[in-house]
Amino acid sequence: MSARRFFLIREDILTDAMLKTLEAKAMLQSGEAKKINEAAQKVGLSRSAFYKYKDGIFPFHAMAKEKIVTLSINLLDKSGTLSDLLAVVADTGANILTINQTIPLQGRAHITLSIDTAPINMQLDELFERMKQLNAVEKVELAGSG
Structure with missing residues (x-):
């Protein structure tokens, strides 16, 4: 397996699904949403898109x-x-x-x-x-x- 590479990119370049994933993760972390399905629904994102991006996108401050x-x-x-x-x-x-x-x-x-x-x-x-x-x-x- 090759080593993982990381990049720092501007927010305006991220796809809508990536931005919504970040928003859903923030809702889960703050307690505004209790479950992934609830958070994804609130931001207008499919669960499959959330799972696709959830482990690969983080706010800069979190990294x-x-x-x-x-x-x-x-x-x-x-x-x-x-x-x-x-x-x-x-x-x-x-x-x-x-x-x-x-x-x-x-x-x-x-x-x-x-x-x-x-x-x-x-x-x-x-x-x-x-x-x-x-x-x-x-x-x-x-x-x-x-």
């Missing part, structure tokens, strides 16, 4: 749970910006494992931040959005996870 995530961040070189960024991460409950910062050149610094996402109290995409809301943050990207 990153209990893993180390490395972020690549570009910051403007202003006093206190790194502190503000780290405060946003700390507010999520995430454990910061490593911080690497380049010497600022042309008014910008590059940060590589590795965090343990196990204790995080929100989805990673929400964390990314909070980081991007900081005035000094120009870019936040996932560099890797493991």
Whole structure:
């Protein structure tokens, strides 16, 4: 058997059945639906389609749970910006494992931040959005996870 490969794809590329499977799985996890048949029916999905996709599609935050995530961040070189960024991460409950910062050149610094996402109290995409809301943050990207 060949090794399984994984891909990260945008939501707008997923098929309708895949999106409905994710929605049904969320209903089951939250308790909104008690059985697979009920969840599939509520989202307008056949049970066979649900079973086809259920073990192969997960929200990004679920795949990153209990893993180390490395972020690549570009910051403007202003006093206190790194502190503000780290405060946003700390507010999520995430454990910061490593911080690497380049010497600022042309008014910008590059940060590589590795965090343990196990204790995080929100989805990673929400964390990314909070980081991007900081005035000094120009870019936040996932560099890797493991």
